[in-house]
Amino acid sequence: MKILDINTRLLALTAVFASAAYAGDPPEIKAKVAIKEVASWEGTPYKSYPTGQPQLTILEITIPPHTALPWHQHPIPNAAYVVSGDLTVEDRVSGKSHRVSAGQGFAESVNSSHRGVTGDKEAVVIVTYSGVEGTPLSIPDKGEKAEFEHVE
Template sequence: MVFKYRTAGIVAVLAGASLTALLAQNGAPSVASGKREILLQTNQSWNGKPYTHYPTGQPQLTMIKLTIAPHTALPWHTHPFPNVVYVLSGTLTLHDKASGKTQVVHQGEAVGESVDAVHRGESGDEPTVLLITYAGTPGVPTSIPAKGEKAEY
């Protein structure tokens, strides 16, 4: 009698293990928290100017991937609302036209861009690939060329 119950218990354990393995093979996800790494949290742009406002109206988030050829400076431009740049590869040197300030941003780093201040980015010795996220509104461009300049993208 004891043998019969032990055998049934072993069969139940094996069946449970087989069911678990079957669920894992069928793509049933395990549930766990993700690992958070804050890349940037700021209330001012890289050149020290505080963010003072957001546009009014319906929010529209825009994310672009921008590739800049080696040894290339983008045209001078402004942004009408806050945005964040993350460098996927290469380096980005930011230039503030009015103050002459510069900042170099390397692969894996993020920076808050200038709002309503004329600036531009410049690549280094290799192509620079950026992810840029804008917090704007529909119908408002993400980048505005400075007077006499071409569009940034």
């Protein structure tokens, strides 16, 4: 009986050490701020949010290579993160531009005419909009097409 007890204890002890070896330290969770701004990329300070029932929207927008989006404005604050490719944001009035590459974010313009232009590669951009129910995400400038035709 004693040999069985010792073997049982050794087996249990081996199991404890084996599970401890596999458990290890849990993986580290990391967070990186992509953007934290009080003004849009061209320097215009944000004002207050619209009043009403808040509505958050996140879009993944895929823009083909060598494409200029139509000139448009956003009536609500929004921020973008470039997942892949490059995007140059242009301000229509000032002529300022800002190039953003994969892994970078930027604070978009509000109530200011602008557009994005891609380079040699397709750009995938995640855009978060902080608005209220019933407010459009984007308004085309006079004579321009909508920024995006189909939202799924």
